[in-house]
Amino acid sequence: MQITMSxxxxxxxxxxxxxxxxxRGDIDPVSVADLLRNAFVYPPHSIYQGVKLVTFGFCPGDDMHTAPKFRFKFRNAGEVPERVSEERDWVGLYHRLLCEAVSRSCARMRSPWLLQSGGKDSTTLAIAIADARPDAVCITYLGGREENETDSATHVATALGLRHETLVCDPGRAYDRYLAVARRMPLLTADFALLSYVDLAxxxxARGGDGMIDGLGADSYFGTPMNRQQWLLARLARGLRLPGWLAExxxxxxxxxxxxxxxTLQMNPIERVFPGSRFTDAEVDELFGRGISRQSRQRLELFKEExxxxxxxxEWRDMSMSIAGSAGAFAKGLYTASALGLDAAYPFCDRDxxxxxxxxxxxxxxxxPTTKVNKLLIRSHIATRFRELPYVQRKGSFRFDLCGLAAARFDxxxxxxxxxxxLLPGAPRWLDRNRRRLDNKYHASKFYLLAIVLPWxxxxAVAPVAVPERMVEAHGRELVGA
Structure with missing residues (x-):
């Protein structure tokens, strides 16, 4: 089975x-290792053996089982074209095309809701939505003490004449909602905003909405300059294998x-680009009770040449992030929407x-090129309606209270x-050993991954096929009933 999923x-x-x-095929243990190491399954693989995914960067016409080839679609994003022969009303053209993208992507929705973070992408979307879908409702998720997006989001919605709602993160409630829909999720990702999305959706x-509008998709083609901290982290990622007791x-x-x-010292530089703190290779092998992390890490080879x-x-960072974006960031919304019978719209992915x-x-x-400030066209579009927005200093859209989840749902x-x-004989031991450390977000992040993966x-209740190690990458295509 092959599913085009982007x-x-x-x-x-x-x-x-x-x-x-x-x-539904058997659960792929290497894909479970992917989730614990990186919070998503490396495409074109999925959580099931025999089910492959065509994410952006792969060609739908290719066979993902035998000959997948990854090619980044937005080469030199933010750099070309350098000059144009005539000046245009770039903001006016952008607004028109964005309104058309909103209309097309939301055509099936009777009651759309915009996931409004209070930042640039959701604000420019809200401006277009006010013209194209003024019946939409804006909703902002307040996920942690470091966030204060609500003021910005409320100000934007009110000024545009859109209804605005706020949902405050309750980690126990969000997790219970996840457990209620986990069986209906077609596939699995462990993105660190998955529980936020389940809570929101x-x-x-429950409030009568039938679709979610998501502001993902623009980073890859606008270009996202690499800052000094990101550069240093990539340099710090050395792929070392250190004893687990050091962090304890x-x-x-x-x-x-x-x-x-x-x-970070134990990560590959590309995998360090992926968001969040995750299990090290040594810890993953401990959870499985056998060596499997190497097979997960091997899946990165498919992307290295590009x-x-x-x-x-x-561009190096955009390429790397696109892997996690397809299999994690987009997947969390698509899987959640499917489980709850909602439509999911991504206007920034519109082809035109x-x-x-x-x-x-x-x-x-x-x-x-001097200040490395990006998305200048989006900023200019926002400036047509708002002189200054109360953007937060450390905004993280749809953050989730990881430590709160560990405190509320450890048992x-x-x-x-x-x-x-x-499947994971070492999971009980890891949880027991680290229970007292789960007020540290580093350890709580790993608890979150187990909290997502284990109940799914x-x-x-499907045991993975005992496949010899040398054959794990060569899955057969025959599927059996769950």
Whole structure:
């Protein structure tokens, strides 16, 4: 089975996976290792053996089982074209194309809700939505103490005449909502905003909404300059294999920064680009009770040639991030929407809009080469309606209270660990050993990954096929009933 799964390619069809009695293969243990190492399954693989995904960068016409080839679609984003022969009303053209993208992507929705973070992408979308879909409702998720997007989001919605709602993160409620829909999720990702999306989507459905509008998709073709911190982290990622007890030392275990550095030292530079703190290779092998992390890391080889051809540091980062974007960032919304019977719209993925920006909009409308400020066209569009917005200093859209989840639902996750011993025999031991450390976000991030993965596996009660190590990458195509 092969599923085209990217908003850049259109709306994915999961019907073969979600229908009663639908064909579902055995759970792929290497994909479970992917989730624990990186919070998503490396494309074109999926959580199931024999089910492959065509994400953006792969060609839908290729066979993902035998000959997948990755090619980044937005080469030199933010850099070309350098000059244009005539000046145009770039902001006016952008507004028109964005309105058309909103109309097309939301055509099936009777009651759309915009996931409004209070930042640039959701604000420019709100401006277009006020013209194209003024019936839309804006909703902002307040996920942690470091956030204060609500003021910005409320100000934008009110000024545009749009209804605005706020949902405050309750980690226990969000997790219970996830457990209620986990069985209906067609596939699995462990993106760090997945529970936020489930919480939001459940709320939207309960309030009569039938679709979510998401502002993902613009970074890849506008260009995202690499800042100094990102550059340093990439240099710090050395692929070392350090003993796990280092992060459990008395002076280290309580420090997020020290634990994060230790985790980074054990990562590949490309995998360090992916968001969040995750299990190290040694920890993944401990969870499985056998060596499997190497097979997960091997899946990165498919992308290395293309990434190595990057002409700038920011293109290198955009290429790397596109892997996680397809299999994690987009997947969380697509899987959640499918589970709750909602539509998911991604206007920034609209073909006409994205191709126009990538191929026609000049560099000076995308990235300032001196200050490295990006999305200048979006900023100019916002300035047509708002003189100044109360953007937050450290905005993180749809953050989730990781430590709060560990405090609220540890026992529940520990029970799931007992039920999943056949696949992850080391999970109960890891949870017991680290329970007192889960007030540190570094360790709580790993708890989050187990909290997502374990119940999904238990719900399906499908044991993975015992495949010899040398054959794990060569999955057969035959599917069996769950």
């Amino acid at each position: 908003p850049y390619y259109g709306t994915p069809d999961f019907s073969a996976l979600v229908q009663e009695g639908g064909a 459940t709320e939207i459905a 030392l008395p002076l280290v275990e309580r420090s997020f920064e020290l634990c994060f550095v230790l985790g 990434i190595a051809s990057a002409t700038t540091s920011w 809009l994205r191709e126009w920006i990538h191929h026609e909009v000049p560099r000076y409308q995308k990235v300032d 529940r996750v520990r029970d799931f660990a007992d039920q999943a011993r056949d 596996l238990v719900e399906r």
